[in-house]
Amino acid sequence: MKIGFVSMPVTGHLNPMTALARKLQSRGNEVVFIGLPDVEPIVRASNLNFVPFCEKEYPLGSVAKGYAPLAKLHGLDVVEHSAREMHPGRCKSALEHLPEKLAETGVQALVIDTAVQE
Numbered sequence: 170m171k172i173g174f175v176s177m178p179v180t181g182h183l184n185p186m187t188a189l190a191r192k193l194q195s196r197g198n199e200v201v202f203i204g205l206p207d208v209e210p211i212v213r214a215s216n217l218n219f220v221p222f223c224e225k226e227y228p229l230g231s232v233a234k235g236y237a238p239l240a241k242l243h244g245l246d247v248v249e250h251s252a253r254e255m256h257p258g259r260c261k262s263a264l265e266h267l268p269e270k271l272a273e274t275g276v277q278a279l280v281i282d283t284a285v286q287e
Contacts (some may be wrong), residue, residue: 207233
């Protein structure tokens with residue numbers, strides 16, 4: 170079976186998702202990780218196939234730039250900023266581009282990080 174993975178572009182989400190992907194790959198499944206361009210080095214370091222998406226909206230360097238304002242916030246302000254400023258745009262882009270990437274890659278099942286569904 171060909172299984173696709175989609176995760177938030179931060180190590181706290183990528184590490185467990187790539188671990189799960191490697192486990193499924195070791196059991197004979199074909200795995201492809203679909204993500205923003207910034208996560209490619211992390212995914213490839215895990216010996217997983219990678220397919221970028223949302224490249225125009227989120228080019229290399231955009232993840233760090235997007236998360237930079239969070240370093241100055243605390244507590245609930247972090248959650249509010251993320252929910253209002255970051256996640257809606259990422260979710261919109263993912264919903265626009267993911268169907269095409271799934272068709273291109275032939276993914277038969279999809280593992281989606283719960284935070285991506287915002």
